[in-house]
Amino acid sequence: MYDKILLSTDGTVASEQAESHAIDLANAHGAVLHVLYVVDEDVVTAYSGDEYVDEAEGPEHGLEEHGEETLAELRERASEQGIDVETAIQHGQPAEAIVEVADEQDADLLVLGTKRRPDEYRALLGSVTDRVLRLTTRPATVVKTEVSE
Numbered sequence: 001m002y003d004k005i006l007l008s009t010d011g012t013v014a015s016e017q018a019e020s021h022a023i024d025l026a027n028a029h030g031a032v033l034h035v036l037y038v039v040d041e042d043v044v045t046a047y048s049g050d051e052y053v054d055e056a057e058g059p060e061h062g063l064e065e066h067g068e069e070t071l072a073e074l075r076e077r078a079s080e081q082g083i084d085v086e087t088a089i090q091h092g093q094p095a096e097a098i099v100e101v102a103d104e105q106d107a108d109l110l111v112l113g114t115k116r117r118p119d120e121y122r123a124l125l126g127s128v129t130d131r132v133l134r135l136t137t138r139p140a141t142v143v144k145t146e147v148s149e
Contacts, residue, residue, distance in 0.1 A: 006107035011070035018113030018143040037067035038094040095131035110140040
């Protein structure tokens with residue numbers, strides 16, 4: 001049923017259960033697991049950079065490093081179960097990048113994580129997952145995570 005599964009992760013607690021779910025789905029269906037980490041350009045450009053001596057010390061470097069660590073851990077976890085994994089880091093607006101990669105990869109399913117938050121929070125700020133669901137025409141599975149903040 002699923003040959004290509006796209007998991008979008010940001011390496012946070014909201015993604016952990018989605019990661020496990022995507023690995024289980026890929027294993028059950030013999031699917032290739034595509035894992036995407038998006039460096040959010042809004043976060044990168046929100047900082048003036050004045051406090052950094054070298055661009056390699058700025059927020060972009062930190063986000064890329066976090067992405068590489070997150071993807072390496074996922075590759076290892078999936079490989080232990082014999083799952084073919086392809087990983088990528090993209091720069092841009094997360095929701096738009098996720099939908100673009102899903103279309104490029106012709107993904108059969110998107111797997112996304114989200115934190116359960118109060119309705120007031122979502123009404124004011126929304127979430128990347130909500131935006132992806134509005135933009136994509138592909139099937140998607142949302143894995144909700146309870147978090148205390």
